[in-house]
Amino acid sequence: MTGAPPGPLDGVRVVELGGIGPTPFAGMYLAELGADVVRVDRPDESNPLAVAGGLRRSRPSIVVDLKDEAGRAVVQRLVDEADVLLEGYRPGVVERLGLGPEECLARNPRLVLARMTGWGQTGPWAGRAGHDITYAAVSGTLHTFGPAERPVVPVPLIGDFAGGSMYVVAGVLAALVARGTTGRGQVVDAAMVDGAAHLLTMVHALVGAGAWQDERAANLLDGGAPFYDVYECADGRFVAVGALEPAFWAELVHGLGVAVEGEQYDVAAWPAHRAAFSAAFRSRTRDEWAAAFEGTDACVAPVLSLTEAPHHPHLVARGTFAPGPGGTLVPRTGPRLSGTPVRDPGPEPAPGADTTAYLLAHGFSADEVAALRAAGTVVQT
Numbered sequence: 076m077t078g079a080p081p082g083p084l085d086g087v088r089v090v091e092l093g094g095i096g097p098t099p100f101a102g103m104y105l106a107e108l109g110a111d112v113v114r115v116d117r118p119d120e121s122n123p124l125a126v127a128g129g130l131r132r133s134r135p136s137i138v139v140d141l142k143d144e145a146g147r148a149v150v151q152r153l154v155d156e157a158d159v160l161l162e163g164y165r166p167g168v169v170e171r172l173g174l175g176p177e178e179c180l181a182r183n184p185r186l187v188l189a190r191m192t193g194w195g196q197t198g199p200w201a202g203r204a205g206h207d208i209t210y211a212a213v214s215g216t217l218h219t220f221g222p223a224e225r226p227v228v229p230v231p232l233i234g235d236f237a238g239g240s241m242y243v244v245a246g247v248l249a250a251l252v253a254r255g256t257t258g259r260g261q262v263v264d265a266a267m268v269d270g271a272a273h274l275l276t277m278v279h280a281l282v283g284a285g286a287w288q289d290e291r292a293a294n295l296l297d298g299g300a301p302f303y304d305v306y307e308c309a310d311g312r313f314v315a316v317g318a319l320e321p322a323f324w325a326e327l328v329h330g331l332g333v334a335v336e337g338e339q340y341d342v343a344a345w346p347a348h349r350a351a352f353s354a355a356f357r358s359r360t361r362d363e364w365a366a367a368f369e370g371t372d373a374c375v376a377p378v379l380s381l382t383e384a385p386h387h388p389h390l391v392a393r394g395t396f397a398p399g400p401g402g403t404l405v406p407r408t409g410p411r412l413s414g415t416p417v418r419d420p421g422p423e424p425a426p427g428a429d430t431t432a433y434l435l436a437h438g439f440s441a442d443e444v445a446a447l448r449a450a451g452t453v454v455q456t
Contacts (some may be wrong), residue, residue: 076109080086081109081204081415082107082108082109082110082332082415082416082417082418083108083109083412083415083417084108084109084110084260084374085109085110086111087105087109087110087111087158087159087175087251088110088111088112088156088157088158088159088188088293089102089105089106089110089111089112089113089157089158089159090112090113090115090150090153090154090157090159090161091112091113091114091115091122091134091159091161091162092115092141092150092160092161092162092163092164092169092174093114093116093117093426094162094163094164095114095137095163096128096130096159096207096231096235096236096239097163097191097235097236097239097240097267098162098163098191098240099114099128099130099131099145099244100130100235100236100240101161101191101239101240101243101244101247102114102130102134102161103130103132103133103134103191103408104240104244104408105131105159105161105244106134106245106418106421107408107417107418107419107420108408108417108418108420109188109415109417109418110159112133112134112191113134113135113136113137113153113429113433113437114131114134114135114136114137115137115138115139115141115153115445116136116137116138116139116426116427117138117139117140117141117151118138118140118204118451118454120138120426128424129399129405131423131424132405132420132421132423133420133421133422134421134425134426135425135429135432135433136426136428136429136430137429137430137433137434137453138426138427138430138453138454138456139452139453139454140432140451140452140454141172143451143452144454145402145447145450145452146452147172147173147184148433149439149447149453150174150258150441151173151178151179151182151450152172152438153437154174154180154182154183154186155183156177156183156437156438157183158185158186158187158251158260158433159186159187159188159247159251160174160186160187160188160189161189161191161243161247162174162189162190162191163190163191163192165190165192165201165202165204166190166192166195166196166197166201166202167202169190176188176262176450180260180262180397181446183260183400184258184259184260184398185254185258185259185260186260187247187250187251187254187260187261187263188260188261189243189246189247189250189260189263189265190243190262190263190264190265190393191239191240191265191266191267192203192265192380193205193206193209193210193234193239193266193267193268193269194210194266194268194331195264195266195268195269195299196264196266197264200213205267205268206231206232206234206235207229207231207232207233207235207267208229208231208234209443210233210234210235210238210239210268210271211229211233211238212226212231213268213273214234214238214268214269214271214275215232215272215275216234216238216271216272216274216275217229217233218289218291218387219278219297220291221291221292222291222292222298223290223291223293225288226259226291233268233271233274234267234268234270234271237271237274238267238268238269238270238271238272238273238274239265239267239268239270241270242265242267242269242270242273243265246263246265247263249263250263259305264392265446275355285381295319299345300345301345301348301349301352302316302317302318302319302323302324302339302348302352303316303317303318303319304316304329304349304352305378306352306353306356306357307353307356307357307360307361308356308357308359308363309357309358309359309360310360310361312360312361312362312378313361313377313378313379314361314364314374314375314376314377314378315356315375315377316352316373316375317374317376318373318374318375318444321339322372323372323373323374324339326371326372326373327373327374327375327422328351328395329373330367330368330371330373330375331351331352331355331356332355333351333352333355334351334353335347335348335351338408338412361377361378362377364377366381384396385391385404394407395407395418397419399420400422405420407419407420408420419422425456426456427453427455428452428456429456430444430448430453430454430455430456431448431455434447434453
């Protein structure tokens with residue numbers, strides 16, 4: 076991003092092979108941490124998730140035909156000078172393109188080859204198709220979401236972005252740190268199913284200790300407890316309650332103005348507590364309850380919609396959202412760093428918008444670029 080202040084990954088060059096969902100999120104994240112990331116898109120990309128969805132921002136795009144031997148040679152030249160190759164294809168695809176670990180690490184031993192897949196590079200399901208919901212299902216995570224009767228469908232955060240993007244970025248950062256000691260790169264095998272499973276570490280420990288029932292809505296943190304749940308209000312909107320500690324529970328009960336019998340953790344009293352809380356919350360609107368609990372430690376918060384959230388006073392004060400295209404608001408990258416701030420969201424270029432300029436800036440001559448464009452090997456839009 077020309078003109079952007081140096082970030083914590085300033086000087087790190089990343090070649091991202093274009094894809095959908097988790098891979099572009101990881102590329103966006105690395106770019107906003109300050110890395111020099113280029114997205115390599117395919118000609119005539121038609122998948123709407125690849126050209127929309129807000130994940131193309133903050134880095135240039137070049138279009139290269141990887142089915143063409145000359146196109147693969149273009150990407151190989153970029154990878155030869157890169158610190159990271161980020162790809163999200165099924166196992167074996169980059170090998171068939173001549174961009175696999177054996178070839179790339181032989182030419183560039185310092186390269187970190189970050190590979191993100193749903194099922195990983197090994198195992199009987201490695202070559203199988205999948206999506207967030209299937210990775211969440213097999214990892215056990217989906218089993219924990221929803222009422223007792225059935226799991227619910229979450230938006231694709233568990234496998235794709237939490238278990239996928241964030242883990243591959245962590246792997247890249249770890250491999251770059253290790254390279255500082257060893258002088259050599261390595262392969263990062265980030266499987267979304269692994270990440271989704273790892274996110275459940277605490278729950279697995281509680282199951283092993285006999286402190287968590289292996290069923291939904293039966294535990295302290297899954298809606299089983301009346302003081303950790305979501306309640307409907309008079310206007311049909313909702314508040315979230317997370318009054319786990321006794322002091323917070325006391326403020327919740329006081330703020331609701333209800334009389335309850337039995338102690339907070341008396342499971343036998345939970346049905347009566349839930350009934351009292353439900354009736355109380357249905358007596359006012361969501362925003363009336365939000366105002367009533369403002370300034371307290373009852374751990375009550377309004378459940379905001381996607382359009383409401385960017386305007387919450389706390390998020391406005393922190394600058395959690397930034398101006399986006401067409402007057403929209405988009406989330407900023409976190410966390411905050413005091414010495415090398417992360418970058419604000421940048422523009423979202425169309426596929427191939429930066430092909431000529433990027434190649435000229437990264438070792439290709441004007442004649443080479445002109446010939447590649449004439450042959451259709453690369454595309455400038």
